[in-house]
Amino acid sequence: MPQIPEKIHELTVGQLAARSGAAVSALHFYESKGLIGSRRTSGNQRRYSRDTLRRVAFIRAAQRVGIPLATIREALAELPEERTPTREDWAHLSEVWRTELEERINQLNRLRDHLADCIGCGCLSLESCVLSNPDDVFGERLTGSRLMVDRGGRG
Numbered sequence: 001m002p003q004i005p006e007k008i009h010e011l012t013v014g015q016l017a018a019r020s021g022a023a024v025s026a027l028h029f030y031e032s033k034g035l036i037g038s039r040r041t042s043g044n045q046r047r048y049s050r051d052t053l054r055r056v057a058f059i060r061a062a063q064r065v066g067i068p069l070a071t072i073r074e075a076l077a078e079l080p081e082e083r084t085p086t087r088e089d090w091a092h093l094s095e096v097w098r099t100e101l102e103e104r105i106n107q108l109n110r111l112r113d114h115l116a117d118c119i120g121c122g123c124l125s126l127e128s129c130v131l132s133n134p135d136d137v138f139g140e141r142l143t144g145s146r147l148m149v150d151r152g153g154r155g
């Protein structure tokens, strides 16, 4: 990884890519989504402030644990004056995101367990296959108090 001399305060997109490990196309994408910003030189070339490196590291770390870009953008936008995340910001947000990650893992575990029932079955029944009818829409529409409410609304 190439070192950037301390006296250099702005980076070209190539330098930022080389130093951060992100592809140039990814950096352009982050910029198009408002996650990082640059200024343009008189020759219309992008220049990134040095602290964009930390911002990119933050974005990539969050992406690795599956945090959607929109959520990352919201988190960055909530920082005072949209500053680059500090060590404390990352510590706090990673704690919040760990909870979300655990919930997603639990959700995937439940899906895996349901999928195990489908293996070798193939019925895709709305009555008995949880993956085919995850919200039990069929059951809700045709039974119990929900039916009574529907009838009441029409009559």
Ligand code: FES
Pocket (backbone or CB within 6 Å): 117, 118, 121, 122, 123, 124, 125, 128, 129, 130, 131, 132
């Ligand atoms: S396909 Fe039969 S239970 Fe899912």
